[in-house]
Amino acid sequence: MNVRQWAADLMLGVRFAFTGGREGWTRAVLTAVGVGLGVALLLLTTALPSALTVRHEREAARSDITFSGEVMPKAGDTLVVARVDTDFREDDVRGRALEPEGPRAPLPPGVEKFPGTGEMVVSPALKELLESDAGALLRERLPDRIVGTIGESGLIGSAELAFYQGAEGLASHIETNQGRMERIDRFGDPEPVSERSDPVLLLLILVVFVVLLMPVAIFIATAVRFGGEQRDRRLAALRLVGSDSRMTRRIAAGEALAGSVLGLVFGTLFFLAGRQLAGTAEIFRVSVFPSYLNPSPLLALLVAVAVPAAAVLVTLFALRGVVIEPLGVVRSGRQRRRRLWWRLLLPVAGLAMLYPMIGNGRDNGDFNQYLVTGGVVLLLVGVTALLPWIVEAVVSRLGSGGVAWQLAVRRLQLSSGTAARMVNGIAVAVAGAIALQMLFAGVDSDYTRSTGKDVSRAQMEVTLPEEAPLEASAQKLRDTKGVQAVYDFSEGYLGDRATDAEWGTDLTVGDCAALRQIANLPSCRDGDVFAVHGAKWDTSLDDGNLAEPGRKLYLDPAYEGSPEKPDTPWTVPQDLKSAKPRSGLLDDEFDQSGFLMTPKAMPDTFASGLQGRAYLKIDRSVADVQDHVRNTAAGIGLLTDTVTWSEMERTDRYDVVRTGLFVGAACVLALIGASLLVSQLEQLRERRKLLSALVAFGTRRRTLSLSVLWQTAIPIVLGLLLASVVGLTLGAVLLKMTGTPVGVDWAGVLSMTGIGAAVVLVVTLCSLPPLLRLMRPEGLRTE
Known part of the structure; x- marks a missing residue:
């Protein structure tokens, strides 16, 4: 068989797709819509690296606070x-x-x-x-x-x-x-710091991309098989005019090629429309401009070539078990049972590819990206290979029940492969989501740490500019709507010399009520001075004997390279009291240290050298209480800084990956929902004459609606069970690879499966109105 004959047969199939009457172009449009949705998401995915790169470049280009520590001299270009x-x-x-x-x-x-x-x-x-x-x-x-x-x-x-x-x-x-x-004198970081790559973070990114793209690829492979039964019956007519079985299959592949090429056009239009909509949308606080979403030309070309090629191959593969004869299509005879052995080879091969990297963790270099990609892909493809066998094995053993149940079971027994294909995408998505959820839950503690803040005592922190009077500013904060308490301090640093101090420690000034929030005081009255002994981190006060009565200390000492400052000496008083640090309010790890003073004990010369700070306890039940505090702080001074406390904080790069997963998962779920709806409508369209006949014979619409629900529910339950097993297995292997103890968050697993089931339920409910329209006796009419 030469290439010209192949091309001629494929082109004949393309012509049939668009000139074969209503059935032909309806199938082509359905295929194109399904493929188009997948192509649009693939193009969006190929554009994401470009969008992230542009966002990073824009952020770097406007960089201004470089934390250099050196003050540039004033000039005409500063x-x-x-x-x-x-x-x-x-x-x-x-x-x-x-x-x-x-x-x-x-x-x-x-x-x-x-x-x-x-x-x-x-x-x-x-x-x-x-x-x-x-x-x-x-x-x-x-x-x-x-x-x-x-x-x-x-x-x-x-x-x-x-x-x-x-x-x-x-x-x-x-x-x-x-x-x-x-x-x-310029915007942009002159010396950008390149962070060391984190192998576990790179593994997360790689698995996220694979898990998000696999359902898309599977749906595209499913979409090119829309209308397969009616297409095969049409192809039987070709045998009457002399075509052999091989030519017929090539013509069928040509029809799929036409639908996939039209799908590329639809996908491009969907992508361009989505690209414009992206400029007005924000998902999980991430937004982009349309110009950011430019797919890589090489990746876009790969999509343009791979989708039609996959359409042809999938169609030829699907027709291998179908006998198209001049007088009909042999589908309904007793089919050979599906074989299990080769289906098990796929997940086993995937595990074999991942096994060499078990225990690598962070200390043994990056994970092999090809082995990771191949292993995850094979495990997820194993879901699509095993699901038809499981559905066939289960439905063949289902028996008696109500009329709706029997109609559904019999339909599944006759076309278990079609039923499995409908839920393959959601099953793969749930399996990947469970694995990712386990991986994120396992490594979360590595990228999330406690801030040490005691949010039961204070929830906000306000740093005052140097010119703002502390007492007046604290009073404004106390008068703010929703503020229950304010603990205000003046903070500075004391050294044993005015310049180039060898020993230095913190100085905190506040009233007795405020000082008791940061230290355990034996007794307190205005005029007292305390030395905090036993701090975990700052031991300078004890090691340098700074608390020795009569010793002279200097406020805000100048260090090498710093401009000279006037000496501000302070003599440690004879009646110095001792205090113990109290953890929590400021920081659980870096607890209070140094000297504590009450206002009456502070020298007047210290006033201009201390930094004012206030810690606020707020009533969160008051609407917008935090913004009321921020407004008050802005009224105190331009440089007033307000921070809202939280118990935990995450690493920025980890948070970006986590947010990216949520954004991608939202897009994939939307695609899966749309694709399932298209697939369901295509199935109903193919069976409209059968449905009309059943109604004409007296079958109740309620019974038929329930049968459709059962036909969807049985495969999806089996698919979700299989997805849970594969997802848990993949998640356990990924955790072993990162050197993290294996643990299962059952609440997360149930939520992932629940989301998958909810998507299917919504799609099924959306398909009921067209189902009711199809269940009319008029559907038997034939021109």
Whole structure:
């Protein structure tokens, strides 16, 4: 057989797909819609690396606070930048205050000109929020006049909330606000730090991509088989005009090729539409601009070639057990039972590929990406291979029951393969989700740590600018709606020398009620001074004998390279009292140390050298209590910093991967739901004459509806059970590979299977209205 004959037969099948009457083009459109949904998600997936790269580049290009520790001298091309980030409800708001110091000061990316004092330029999303009723509370905090918007080049996403505001007098605060304020002559990090790759994190990323893409690939393979039974009956007519069985199969492959190529067109249109919608959507606080979603040309070409090729191969594979004769299609005779041995080889081979990496953990280099990909793919493909055998083996043993049950069981016994194909995608998705859930739960403790904060005593922290009076600021915070208590302190650092101190320790000033929150005091009255002994980390007070009465200590000593400061000596008093540290309020690990003073004991010369800080206990039942506190803090001063405490915190890179999984899973679940609905409608369309005949003979619509539900429920239950077994196995192996003890979060496993079952239930309910329309006696009419 030469290539020209193959091509001629395939093209004949393409013609039949579009000129074979209503049945032909209906099947082609259904196939195209199914394939198109899969192709759109594949294109979206191939565009994700590009989107993440662009977001990273945009973030790096606008970098300004570099934590260099050195102050750049003022010049005609310098700019003072202060970080004035805030939060609004659950959203982060990126903020910068700008003070240009010369005509050549660098403009931030996306900004055309500097805002003046009392003015600001904002992102489009923030402008929309501030102008809406929902942003009224935030508007109190950002009262500056909006004079422009930040361009796309200065934002990492379409939904990002960001602003630049004009300011003056920032330069005088650089020394005391390093880390929050900096003088720069260009935007962008001049010395980006490359982080060491984390093998476990890379493994997570690799498995996430495989798990998200496998259901898509399986659905595309299922979509090209839509309308198979009616297509085969049409092909039987070709045998009457002289075509042999091989030619007939090639023509069938041509029909599938036509549907898949049309599916590429649909998929491209779906992707372009979704690309535009992505510019207006935010999923798990992640947003992008449409221009970010540019698929890699090589990967897009791979999709364009692989999808039609897969359509042809899948069709030829599906027809291997079908005998198409001139007078009909032999399907309903007794079929040979499916063999189990080769189906078991797939998951066993997958486990064999993963086995050499068991116990690698983080200390033995990166995991072999080819073995990981191959092993996970084979295990998940094993679900699609085993499920038809399991469905066939189970339904063949099902017997008596109601009419609806018997109709469903008999249908499954005649076409168990079709029923299994419908739920293959959801079964693979659930298996992968269970494995990922186990892996994330197992390594979560490696990337999540306790902050040590005692959130029962305080829930927010406010750092005051140096010019803000502590008592007046604390009183404003106490008067804020929803604030129950405020513990305010002045903090500094004492050294044994005015310059180049050898020993140094912390100094904390506060009233007795506040000091009791951070240390165990024997007794306290205004005028007392305490030395905290027994701190876990800072032992300078004891090792350097700094608490010796009569010893002179200096506030905020200058170190090598620091500008000289006036001496501010303080003599350790004779009536110094001892205290023990109390963990929890500030940090459970780095507990309180050094000297504690009450206000009356503090020298007047210390007032200008201490940093004010307040810890707030709030009533979370008060609506927007945190934003009320932030508004009060903003009124105290531009450089007031507000932080909301939490008990746990996660590593940023791990959090990005975790969020990416949620975003991808949401997209895949939407695809699976849509694909199952298309598949269900295609099945009902093929059986409309049978349904009409049953209704004409007196079968109740309720009975037929229940039979359809049973036909969906039986395979999905078997599929979810198989998915749970494979998912638990894969999850256990992945945990062994990372050197993590194997544990099963049964609540998570049940939630994954429950989500899968819920998707199927929703799809089945959505298919009931068209089912009722098909169950009419008029459906028997034939032109």
